[in-house]
Amino acid sequence: MIIEDIETDANFAPGRAIAKAAGYRAVQSTPLTSRTGNLVGVLSTHFCEPRRFLPWEMKLLDMHARHAGDVIELFQAEKVG
Secondary structure, eight states: OEESOTTTOGGGGGGHHHHHHHTOSEEEEEEEEOTTOOEEEEEEEEESSOOOOOHHHHHHHHHHHHHHHHHHHHHHHHHHO
C-alpha cells in the first residue's frame, strides 16, 4: 500500500486525523512474506511530507521485505522447535 499524501487520498480519510496527530503525510506498507508464502508481518515507513516513491526504491524495499520475511519465519521456526 502506498499513500503519497494522506491529505488527498480518499481511501485514507478514516485515518487522516491519526496520521496528522502522529505527524506524517505519506506512508507505505509492505507485507513481509516468507518464501513459503506465509505472512509474518508488515513493514511500514512514514514520511513527514508528501512522497512519491521511485521504482528503484520500491524494488529495494521489496528485496529487504522478502529477506526480512524469511528471517522472521526462520526465527519463529527455531522458537517453536
